[in-house]
Amino acid sequence: MKTGIAVIAASALALCACQQAPADGSTETPAPEERTTAPADIAVPAETVPEAPGSTDLGYAGPIPMPIRVGTNGADMDSCASYGEVSGLNPDGDNYLAVRDAPSTQVKERNRIGNGHGVHVCAEEKGWYGIVYDIEGDSGIDCEVDSPVEQPRNYTGPCAQGWVSKKFVTIVAG
Template sequence: MFKVLIATALVFSVSIAQAKKDEKARKPASMTGNVMVGGEAEYDACGGYGIVLTTTSLISFKNGKMEFDKVDVNTYVSSCQSSEDGKYIGIIYGKKGQDCGVSSPIPKRQEYKGPCKSGWIKADFFELLAG
């Protein structure tokens, strides 16, 4: 059990270190800013649903600067967009049972403003379950 906790901490630390390194280059070329939702009057604001496979860093933007948080392993999330190169997934998630407002249509394409957390994780750490 202790070895698993250390391995998880190392993966998270490496992920944060890489994200901070990316910050020096401003935004990674594959990410366009905050997570966007909606744009289709007939479809849910976010078309996918999945699970985070390992504790990893969550990258978001505030006033043009990167901010970092973490997403825990086994967190269920809505997947709303993918980066141009497919390396990152834009996700939204809340507390268990919380309605994030993305499972129904939002006709106009817009930046997600809450009430839940949103940001980008590496696609390697995400598994699509539906959508």
């Protein structure tokens, strides 16, 4: 009987040790289906957006979330190379631009932004822009992407991030 309890306790400890901290630095770990970004210390190559292994068990069958990388243009350039505004949305349609977890329509929509919303364009991938943006549009928050960083890294600043279809963003600077 004691051996069975010891095996269960050891298994539980092993599972707990496999948990990862969330990318936002908080101590609360969301359930796998609630996670919205990859951990900040894991870089997903921009060339691929792989399928999540075993993801059908979690009810998720699309590409895994892909964090926004900043500083990829060199140490002497701004963290994000361009600034743009959402434009061209159909006012008779949905009239919003879906912000997604990866450059694909097969991933979770994390937010919606409207015409005129300003975004920092930090990455580009197959018809998508990786953006950093003030969730309110223009609340005055410094997203901390207007200065260089020493080495490329995943964005962990105070603003929101995600992927949007580039056909609905007009570059206005950079």
